[in-house]
Amino acid sequence: MARCPRVDKISNSKKVKKGTWSAEEDRKLVAYIMRYGIWNWTHMAEPAGLERSGKSCRLRWMNYLRPNIKHGNITKEEEEIIINLHRVFGNRWATIASRLPGRTDNEIKNYWNTRLKKRFVQEKLEMPIACDVKVNSNPNNILIHQNPSISILHQTEATNLGFPHDIPTLNASSLCPSYEVHHGDKTLADCWHSQGNIIGEDTNLWEHLLSLKDLVQ
DNA sequence: AACGCAAACAACCGCACCAGG
DNA sequence: ACCTGGTGCGGTTGTTTGCGT
Numbered sequence: 001m002a003r004c005p006r007v008d009k010i011s012n013s014k015k016v017k018k019g020t021w022s023a024e025e026d027r028k029l030v031a032y033i034m035r036y037g038i039w040n041w042t043h044m045a046e047p048a049g050l051e052r053s054g055k056s057c058r059l060r061w062m063n064y065l066r067p068n069i070k071h072g073n074i075t076k077e078e079e080e081i082i083i084n085l086h087r088v089f090g091n092r093w094a095t096i097a098s099r100l101p102g103r104t105d106n107e108i109k110n111y112w113n114t115r116l117k118k119r120f121v122q123e124k125l126e127m128p129i130a131c132d133v134k135v136n137s138n139p140n141n142i143l144i145h146q147n148p149s150i151s152i153l154h155q156t157e158a159t160n161l162g163f164p165h166d167i168p169t170l171n172a173s174s175l176c177p178s179y180e181v182h183h184g185d186k187t188l189a190d191c192w193h194s195q196g197n198i199i200g201e202d203t204n205l206w207e208h209l210l211s212l213k214d215l216v217q
Numbered sequence: 218a219a220c221g222c223a224a225a226c227a228a229c230c231g232c233a234c235c236a237g238g
Numbered sequence: 239a240c241c242t243g244g245t246g247c248g249g250t251t252g253t254t255t256g257c258g259t
Contacts, residue, residue: 020227020253042244058245059228094247105247110226113249 017051021060025050029057030065063104070102074111082108083116 032048038061041054050057063069074082078100085096093105093112100108 018229040244053229054244055230056228062246063227091248106227109248114225 016053016056018056021064025052026060026065029061033061033065059106063106068102069104074103074107078103079111079116082112086112086116 028049032044036044036047038044041058043054045052045054045057048057052060081100082096085099089095091109093109097103097105097108
């Protein structure tokens with residue numbers, strides 16, 4: 001995994017080390033933060049005795065050294081959560097990680113890209129999963145849930161979707177290739193499609209929701 | 218044992234955002 | 239309003255590891 005340590009020069013002639021962190025560097029960074037706290041990543045490295053960029057220090061701390069980080073294999077339960085959250089949030093790894101205590105965005109991103117991505121691209125091709133989107137007159141009250149026959153996603157989770165930033169983007173890696181919209185007893189999908197609208201890849205779901213909401217006015 | 222290939226994962230890079238001046 | 243520095247995020251890269259031949 002580890003890259004060969006190397007030292008690059010930066011413009012101000014200070015040397016910045018790159019590559020794998022040594023145990024000694026880890027110890028220095030942890031000791032410094034324990035003593036002085038995190039006050040400024042850019043300027044912490046030098047007094048901490050590290051020839052590292054602030055970015056590198058932050059990344060190492062956030063992804064590996066900070067307390068309560070879980071190291072080790074992702075469990076089946078965690079995998080399920082990742083899959084479901086990815087359906088809602090797409091590649092917003094930090095958002096997904098915030099719902100998995102002890103796991104980092106980098107770890108989840110790696111896990112998805114190396115283990116889940118191929119599997120779900122394949123499944124998507126074989127079995128599209130429908131999402132139901134309920135649009136009420138109140139724009140802050142939008143419910144998204146999958147087809148109940150398939151869904152594991154809890155509606156309460158979907159209810160917590162913010163406005164409008166948490167609306168997922170449909171893209172090649174998302175698992176919401178289609179959805180239906182209800183307004184009361186009324187289904188708007190026919191209306192939507194009758195207008196020649198097509199939901200394609202890289203389509204922002206929120207834009208669709210706004211358009212669909214206009215239909216119920 | 219040697220080699221090739223894919224998987225796994227740590228870390229880098231570039232960009233966007235935000236706060237303060 | 240604009241600029242600048244710091245931070246956070248997502249995409250990508252590069253190296254190691256493991257496995258099959």
